[in-house]
Amino acid sequence: MTPLLQVKGVTKRYGARLGCGDVSFDLWPGEVMGIVGESGSGKSTLLSCLAGHLSPDAGEVIFDTRAEGPRDVLTMSEPARRMLGRTDWAFVHQNPRDGLRMGVSAGANVGERLMAVGARHYGQIREQAVDWLGRVEIAADRVDDRPRAFSGGMQQRLQIARNLVTGPRLVFMDEPTGGLDVSVQARLLDLLRGLVREMGLSAIIVTHDLAVVRLLADRLMVMKGGHVVETGLTDQVLDDPQHGYTQLLVSSVLQV
Amino acid sequence: MIELSDVSKSFVLHNQGDAVIPVMAGAALSVAPGECVALVGNSGAGKSTLMRMIYGNYLAGGGAIRVGDVDVARAEPREILRMRREVLGYVSQFLRVVPRVPTLDVVAEPVLAAGGSHAEAEARARDLLARLNVPERLWTLSPTTFSGGEQQRVNIARGFAHLFPAMLLDEPTASLDATNRAVVLALIAEAKARGAAIVGIFHDAEARAQVCDREVDVSGFAPAQAA
Numbered sequence: 001m002t003p004l005l006q007v008k009g010v011t012k013r014y015g016a017r018l019g020c021g022d023v024s025f026d027l028w029p030g031e032v033m034g035i036v037g038e039s040g041s042g043k044s045t046l047l048s049c050l051a052g053h054l055s056p057d058a059g060e061v062i063f064d065t066r067a068e069g070p071r072d073v074l075t076m077s078e079p080a081r082r083m084l085g086r087t088d089w090a091f092v093h094q095n096p097r098d099g100l101r102m103g104v105s106a107g108a109n110v111g112e113r114l115m116a117v118g119a120r121h122y123g124q125i126r127e128q129a130v131d132w133l134g135r136v137e138i139a140a141d142r143v144d145d146r147p148r149a150f151s152g153g154m155q156q157r158l159q160i161a162r163n164l165v166t167g168p169r170l171v172f173m174d175e176p177t178g179g180l181d182v183s184v185q186a187r188l189l190d191l192l193r194g195l196v197r198e199m200g201l202s203a204i205i206v207t208h209d210l211a212v213v214r215l216l217a218d219r220l221m222v223m224k225g226g227h228v229v230e231t232g233l234t235d236q237v238l239d240d241p242q243h244g245y246t247q248l249l250v251s252s253v254l255q256v
Numbered sequence: 257m258i259e260l261s262d263v264s265k266s267f268v269l270h271n272q273g274d275a276v277i278p279v280m281a282g283a284a285l286s287v288a289p290g291e292c293v294a295l296v297g298n299s300g301a302g303k304s305t306l307m308r309m310i311y312g313n314y315l316a317g318g319g320a321i322r323v324g325d326v327d328v329a330r331a332e333p334r335e336i337l338r339m340r341r342e343v344l345g346y347v348s349q350f351l352r353v354v355p356r357v358p359t360l361d362v363v364a365e366p367v368l369a370a371g372g373s374h375a376e377a378e379a380r381a382r383d384l385l386a387r388l389n390v391p392e393r394l395w396t397l398s399p400t401t402f403s404g405g406e407q408q409r410v411n412i413a414r415g416f417a418h419l420f421p422a423m424l425l426d427e428p429t430a431s432l433d434a435t436n437r438a439v440v441l442a443l444i445a446e447a448k449a450r451g452a453a454i455v456g457i458f459h460d461a462e463a464r465a466q467v468c469d470r471e472v473d474v475s476g477f478a479p480a481q482a483a
Contacts, residue, residue, distance in 0.1 A: 028334055186355035193354055197368070215354050219333045233333045235313040242315065244270025251271070 002064050004029045004170060004202050010049050010059030012042075018226040019045035023059070025221065025231065029169070032196055032203045034217030034234060036210060036249070042226040043206045044174060050204065051091050051172045052081050063088075063170070086116045090163035094175035096155035100147045100162065106133060107143040109162045117166055132161040136191060153184035157191065164195060171203040177212055189215055210253055214238060222246045257422050257453030258287040258310065263319035263329070264479070265305060279305055281479035283319070285455070285472055289421070292444065292454040294464050297474035303457045306474055307424050310455065311346050312336045323422055341369045345423040347415035349430065351399060351407045359385065359402075359410055360395045366418040377417070384413035387439055405431050416443050423447060425456035429463045441467055 003026035012019035020042035027033055035043045048054040050061055052073060062070045066088065073081055085091070093099040100109050110129040111119075119125050130140050136157035138150075147155050156176065163171065176192070177185040193216060196203060205216060213220055213234055220237040222230040222245065230243040241247045263283040269275045280302050287293050295303040308314035309328070310321055316329040326339045340346070345366070353362050360381050367377035385395060388409040394402065399410045408431050415423070425444070429437045437460075444467045447454060458464040464471070 031334065031337075190354045190356045214352075218337055232315070233312060233336055236315055239308065240267075240314040242268075247269065248271050 001028070002070060003027060004031075004064050005050070005204075006060070006062040006070070007050065008060040008062070010046065010056045010061065012045055012049050012054060012056045018042070019054075020049065020056075020223070021226045023228055025228075027170075027202055027204065029202055030196075030200050031219065032201075032205065032217045033219045033221060034213035035204065035206045035221045035223060036208060036213055037223035038208065038249075041223040043223050045226075046223070047172055047174055047204065047206045051089065052085065053091075086113065087166055088169045090166075090168040090171045092156075092159055092163055092171060092173040092176050094178050096147070096152070096159040099159040100155060102147050105144045105146055106138065106150070106158055109147065109158060110165050113162055113166050128165065132165050133158070135195075136161045137187070153180050153188070156180060156184075156188060160188075160191070160195075164199070164201075167199065169200075169202060171201055173203060173205045173207075175207050175209075176205065177209065178207070185212070192216060210238060210250065222249065257289050257324065258285065258455060259320070259322040260285040260306075260310070261320050263306070263309060263316055263321060263477075265302075265309060265314065265317045266479075278479040280317075280477050283474075283477035287422075287453040287455055289451040289453050290448050291470070292448055292456060292468045294468040294471045295455065295457050295474050296464075296471045301473075301475040302477060303474050304426065306477070307426060307455065307457065311340070311344065311424055341366075342371075343420060343422055345415050345418060345420035347412055347423070347425045347428050349408075349426050351411040351414075353399060355400050356398050358396045359390070359399045362399060362410060363413045363417050366414060370418045372418070380417050381413065384416060385410070387443075388413050389436055389439070405433070405436075408432060409436060412440055412443070416447065419447075419450065420452060422453045423455075425454060425458075427457055427459060429458065429460045437463065 005027040008024050010023045011021050023046055037043050049056040061073050063073050064070050107126060107129040110132050111125040114125050114128060130143055133143055134140065138154060138157060147158055150158060177188055189212065195201065207213060217234045220232060220234045221228055222237065224245045230237060230246045237246060238250055241250050261284050263280065265280040266276055266278040283306060295306060297303055305314060309316045310323065312328045319329060321328040323339055324343045326335050328336060363381035363385060364377035367380050390406060390409050399407050412428060428440050432440060441463055
């Protein structure tokens, strides 16, 4: 078995400031990795570099493509990378407005991604869109409403449906439950976990919420000042943190 | 099945003056298939620490911890994850679940994770919940709102759902009434009979006498005090 994603020495600088420095890891099929750290620790920069939204100054991001096996996505042609972004990759933004088209209906938001990979039969596209809205618990009678008319939690679930409808193998998530109230968060976590298991997805989740990673992630990477300070099994890093910063992070969580 | 040799552990508190607290040295343990070994010792002697090192959520400082073909002290995260799915079960003292997931799914999950079919997982979950006297009307509800005793029984059902060849039990009979305590002891006896190697912590001396073949006093693994 080969890793789905191999990240080697990814470094991104903003002028003299370091975004993220020399980050390396392997992600295996079916694995969920959490990246935690305070704001400004470089976790979102790293995610953007991996997903091809930013180009790093150094390093390799090797993805095991279906057709050609492992390839460095940073040296791929732009059309090839875009195709990957529409098929095997998905990106769930913290703010659903960044990942949805607010001016078109919920059904069209989901159908658009299907059309981007060649679906043309209107009836089938609509049928699949309704099926996916059901999976993320959006009622079928809301399929023609625009996302503007949805609550924040519904918008986030719609964004997830739009991203997963093409059956991606790797999902990048940037604070997927940020800005949602706790009951909606719980629903979303339950949904994500079910989808990860049923579809065999791999995922990289950036968050500052340690409770979210404990429930969702198999492995954890802790970042500070652009560097990875600790990695390991999620419960090992949270229950027996080795680095001073992780100890501080874990002990700072308020108990409820 | 479970083999520990020369296991040591210290905690380093980086934010409290880099205090180094050695908690264990030279720990050794060997558990054969079909055997149940109780960890004993005073509170704070390191029973839970040792158990967590076997499960891999505490990092061993040194030594070897073999569970089946995996050395937990050195294995990659994904090897430990595979071991936890297939080889080593853990019944903790508290249930930790995703909110909103129905009890039946909570109990069935380990069977699915180990590669079992939906039908098999559900049948196993129904059987265990019924044996542990969890009322059927609760099965479709999330256990997060259940009473302490009910949660503990759901936790035990979940722990025994997959037929693990090795198991860790942390106070499995705590907060249970006599009827359910007997059910749990029967489950442990069945697991032993099918060849599972078990390490447990039991404060309940009677339960310990009933299912455990040996006792290992963890205070023997205390590190030598520096003069």
